[in-house]
Amino acid sequence: MAGRRVECLWKRHVVEQLKQRDRVQRQAFEEIIHQYNRLLEKSDLQVVFSERLQTEKYEQQNRHDLSPGVEGGRSDSLQQEMAQMRIKHQEELTELHKKRGELAQSVIELNNQIQQKDKEIQSNEAKMLEYQQQISHLEGECRELRNSLADLERANQTLRDEYDALQITFSALEEKLRKTTEENQELVTRWMAEKAQEANRLNAENEKDSRRRQAKLQKDLADAAKEPLPIDPDDDIEVLSEDVGKGTGETSPTRQISRTPRRVSQPPPPAGLLDSISNIFGRRSVNSFSSSPETAEVPSACADVRVPSTALHIFDAHDGEVNAVRFSPGSRLLATGGMDRRVKLWEVISGRCEPKGALTGSNAGITSIEFDSAGSYLLAASNDFASRIWTVDDYRLRHTLTGHSGKVLSARFLLDNARIVSGSYDRTLKLWDLRSKVCMKTVFAGSSCNDIVCTEQCVMSGHFDKKVRFWDIRSESIVRELELLGRVTSLDLNHDRTELLTCSRDDLVKIIDLRSNAVRQTFNAQGFKCGSDFTRVTFSPDGSYVAAGSADGVLYIWNVLTGKLDKTLDKGHSSAINSVSWSPSGAYVASVEKGSKAVLWSDM
Numbered sequence: 257m258a259g260r261r262v263e264c265l266w267k268r269h270v271v272e273q274l275k276q277r278d279r280v281q282r283q284a285f286e287e288i289i290h291q292y293n294r295l296l297e298k299s300d301l302q303v304v305f306s307e308r309l310q311t312e313k314y315e316q317q318n319r320h321d322l323s324p325g326v327e328g329g330r331s332d333s334l335q336q337e338m339a340q341m342r343i344k345h346q347e348e349l350t351e352l353h354k355k356r357g358e359l360a361q362s363v364i365e366l367n368n369q370i371q372q373k374d375k376e377i378q379s380n381e382a383k384m385l386e387y388q389q390q391i392s393h394l395e396g397e398c399r400e401l402r403n404s405l406a407d408l409e410r411a412n413q414t415l416r417d418e419y420d421a422l423q424i425t426f427s428a429l430e431e432k433l434r435k436t437t438e439e440n441q442e443l444v445t446r447w448m449a450e451k452a453q454e455a456n457r458l459n460a461e462n463e464k465d466s467r468r469r470q471a472k473l474q475k476d477l478a479d480a481a482k483e484p485l486p487i488d489p490d491d492d493i494e495v496l497s498e499d500v501g502k503g504t505g506e507t508s509p510t511r512q513i514s515r516t517p518r519r520v521s522q523p524p525p526p527a528g529l530l531d532s533i534s535n536i537f538g539r540r541s542v543n544s545f546s547s548s549p550e551t552a553e554v555p556s557a558c559a560d561v562r563v564p565s566t567a568l569h570i571f572d573a574h575d576g577e578v579n580a581v582r583f584s585p586g587s588r589l590l591a592t593g594g595m596d597r598r599v600k601l602w603e604v605i606s607g608r609c610e611p612k613g614a615l616t617g618s619n620a621g622i623t624s625i626e627f628d629s630a631g632s633y634l635l636a637a638s639n640d641f642a643s644r645i646w647t648v649d650d651y652r653l654r655h656t657l658t659g660h661s662g663k664v665l666s667a668r669f670l671l672d673n674a675r676i677v678s679g680s681y682d683r684t685l686k687l688w689d690l691r692s693k694v695c696m697k698t699v700f701a702g703s704s705c706n707d708i709v710c711t712e713q714c715v716m717s718g719h720f721d722k723k724v725r726f727w728d729i730r731s732e733s734i735v736r737e738l739e740l741l742g743r744v745t746s747l748d749l750n751h752d753r754t755e756l757l758t759c760s761r762d763d764l765v766k767i768i769d770l771r772s773n774a775v776r777q778t779f780n781a782q783g784f785k786c787g788s789d790f791t792r793v794t795f796s797p798d799g800s801y802v803a804a805g806s807a808d809g810v811l812y813i814w815n816v817l818t819g820k821l822d823k824t825l826d827k828g829h830s831s832a833i834n835s836v837s838w839s840p841s842g843a844y845v846a847s848v849e850k851g852s853k854a855v856l857w858s859d860m
Contacts, residue, residue, distance in 0.1 A: 285366055292359045299352050306345060313338060561796045561842035563813060564857035567828040568607040571854055573600060578848035580624050580835050584631040587841035591634060592854055593622025599636050604844060609856055615646045617653040624666045628673045635676060637667040643678050657688050659695050665790065666708040677715050679705030685717060687729060701725060706789055709747045716756060718744030724758060736773060746792040750799035757802060759793040761786050765804050779814040781821050787832030797842045805833020805847050828855040
């Protein structure tokens, strides 16, 4: 109905416009046409009058010919009048012809205008037809759009109803999850309390047993000292320690060697709680997976740590951003990894870093680097979802560990050098066995893992959700969580593995005492700013200093003993510092930046 009404309206409008145009154009030319008709009538009358004059002239001429004498005088006057009348009529005729021509020209022009107007009318009619077709097409589209709008409104209503239902379901599931989490937390708390009670009971029993064994041992040793026996070469020989001598009151180096059929064994260490960090952050036992006891030992603390003050060597390390740097255990080699997909080895000679070789094989940028305890192997994590191991002597790629579904941001050797732990952007940690080259365990951490440090049976991981998590490898469970004020970017252990160094995006560097499970010290400074989610900081070899790079290219060094800022070194880097490494010898500090440069620092 609305379409028909619109169609009638525009048709009526077109008719009125045509009538208006007819009235306007007719009024403009009506007077001219009327005058032209009058002229035509006047011209016709003039022609008739002229013919009548010619007839009268002819008759007068005939009369003159018939009676020339009588009418001579009258004929002359008549001829003169006729001549004057002829001239007058001739002038009027000329004037009428002139007006006739003008009117004819006007008629031609008006005809041309009429033809032009007819063409415009035809053009307008064609446009009107085209517009009518467009209007019909647009009306069809409007109908289709109205139908589509109605369908969309119905679909939207359906989706809104589904969303409301899903929201209700989500709220119910969220409430269920909250209750389940509370119940789980309560069960964990109860379980931990029971384990603590059991551990205390076992510790008490072990202490009693240890005291009984010690007393019995001292008594046996005292009896053996009073009654020396002859030495039989076939029997097992046991030389007692000085502590035993002290227990019996004899300190002479020439005291008798006792003969006994069994060896004196030390009492077993007391069992500790799973959440006691000192029990699982200890050093590696003798029966570890390493090939030799020499490579299994943790290097002793450096006694000659020198705080750097000068940039000895500034050099271009990679083609692009440099993400990682690490000294070898002997401090002879320096390894750097960058976004150019290579690990480069540099030999530190007389305060300079000379290029030694490059380790290739990665398909993306390097994110972290670590040497094994002997310095024979190098482990690197990469953005191509894999970790790789090279031999340092021949630069050969030995292992490629794939299995993560995101960028591997950190990878570390365990103390036995036969296992590796890697943390990834995919929020998982994986434990790898290098002998079988397979993933032994996968642990879901719940957040992107930015850095890892390891002991033999515990892994500490720093995460994007501002938490440091402590994992027991044996049970694949979280021993403890510690939440900081910012995203954790770096972790490092001191030599004794009793303190954990953390750096976070709240621009704070903290030391966590692993024995008391609490933050012991917090370092900050005016101008210090953590440059990225992967900024690495480091302990000095003796744990007395902390070195960290800032977003403005300045190297900050704090004294752990005093808790104060010791030095700031700003003449070396031109962009944010990504990683810092302190050589095990204590003589050098190396730092790398978001640019392509690396800097070797010392106090020389």
